[in-house]
Amino acid sequence: MVFSPSPVAATTPVDVPPQNEQATLLASVHRPRRLRRTGALRRMVRETVLTVADLIYPMFVMEGIEQRQEVPSMPGCFRYSLDALLDELQVVTGLGIGAIALFPLIPDAQKDNAGTESYNPQGLIPQAVCAIKQVFPDLLVITDIALDPYSSMGHDGIVENGEILNDETVAVLVKQALAHAEAGADMVAPSDMMDGRIGAIRQALDAEGWVNVGILAYSAKYASAYYGPFRDALESAPKFGDKKNYQMDPANSDEALKEVDLDIAEGADIVMVKPALAYLDVIRCIKQHTNLPIAAYNVSGEYAMVKAAAALGWIDEQAIVLETLTSIKRAGADVILTYFAKDVARVLGGGKDEA
Numbered sequence: 333m334v335f336s337p338s339p340v341a342a343t344t345p346v347d348v349p350p351q352n353e354q355a356t357l358l359a360s361v362h363r364p365r366r367l368r369r370t371g372a373l374r375r376m377v378r379e380t381v382l383t384v385a386d387l388i389y390p391m392f393v394m395e396g397i398e399q400r401q402e403v404p405s406m407p408g409c410f411r412y413s414l415d416a417l418l419d420e421l422q423v424v425t426g427l428g429i430g431a432i433a434l435f436p437l438i439p440d441a442q443k444d445n446a447g448t449e450s451y452n453p454q455g456l457i458p459q460a461v462c463a464i465k466q467v468f469p470d471l472l473v474i475t476d477i478a479l480d481p482y483s484s485m486g487h488d489g490i491v492e493n494g495e496i497l498n499d500e501t502v503a504v505l506v507k508q509a510l511a512h513a514e515a516g517a518d519m520v521a522p523s524d525m526m527d528g529r530i531g532a533i534r535q536a537l538d539a540e541g542w543v544n545v546g547i548l549a550y551s552a553k554y555a556s557a558y559y560g561p562f563r564d565a566l567e568s569a570p571k572f573g574d575k576k577n578y579q580m581d582p583a584n585s586d587e588a589l590k591e592v593d594l595d596i597a598e599g600a601d602i603v604m605v606k607p608a609l610a611y612l613d614v615i616r617c618i619k620q621h622t623n624l625p626i627a628a629y630n631v632s633g634e635y636a637m638v639k640a641a642a643a644l645g646w647i648d649e650q651a652i653v654l655e656t657l658t659s660i661k662r663a664g665a666d667v668i669l670t671y672f673a674k675d676v677a678r679v680l681g682g683g684k685d686e687a
């Protein structure tokens with residue numbers, strides 16, 4: 333009888349190399365470092381590429397002429413009067429940045445509980461949008477829809493007996509969105525977190541013929557301490573209490589999906605997560621949940637922390653910024669609002685010819 337070893341016999345424990353030899357063998361077959369060896373290799377297999385086309389630059393506009401006030405807690409960010417803003421936009425568009433988000437600093441005298449100034453068709457934002465569109469017709473202009481910059485209470489809604497009224501506030505937001513659409517805004521971005529506001533705004537825009545004005549919905553907006561410097565910029569901090577009964581609890585992510593579903597059903601074109609860094613997991617969940625573009629807001633506090641550490645010489649600002657924004661995109665964001673937009677554009681170069 334001819335002896336023929338069975339395949340099973342070949343893999344009996346006697347033939348398995350000892351643990352350390354096995355590790356050496358495996359390493360010789362699988363060496364992930366091969367693809368990290370040179371810059372060209374790393375670039376070729378890179379999974380996430382940040383580009384200037386991904387960015388929206390948030391900007392602050394104020395009354396007056398020749399005003400350019402640096403926000404103390406946001407070094408490198410300014411409040412501009414309209415003339416100065418138009419000058420600055422030469423720089424911004426020259427860098428290849430294709431979109432801005434506008435926020436107004438409103439004088440106290442124009443603030444009231446109902447945020448009446450928010451829908452003045454001659455107000456600061458409609459004027460600014462109109463002027464910007466005349467000079468920069470191709471620049472995407474996105475306006476903030478919320479009451480807080482206009483509210484004497486510093487809240488995103490009308491206050492009654494310490495409560496933020498939902499439906500009464502939505503009625504004002506609708507008027508604000510219509511005023512911005514009329515002025516020429518490409519998109520309106522409700523950042524208030526009132527229930528039902530996306531649907532109400534979509535309906536009103538359509539009824540008035542603004543079917544092409546888009547809605548960038550702040551869908552998962554958290555009650556966050558990271559907004560502090562922004563509230564300095566707009567002098568819009570709440571006069572009492574906090575925003576926890578309308579903005580989301582930082583502990584929740586299932587609820588983010590609920591908010592996203594509602595906003596999509598109501599007509600949102602892009603859904604947003606805000607802030608970005610402490611909520612990368614939420615961005616990822618939403619990415620897996622919907623095929624709408626996802627925006628993430630790299631907010632003022634995230635900006636201020638990097639600027640402060642860099643000013644102390646504790647970190648390499650440019651490297652930190654690129655790593656951070658890439659992580660936001662890797663998590664699933666298609667669009668990033670960031671006060672670093674100009675700095676990034678300087679490093680990456682504009683993508684103007686890609687349009």
Ligand code: PBG
Nearest residue numbers: 478480523558559562631632633
């Ligand atoms: C308010 C609004 C806030 C931001 C954008 N819109 C602050 C808040 O909710 O109090 C914050 C942006 C930032 O921190 O950069 N509607």
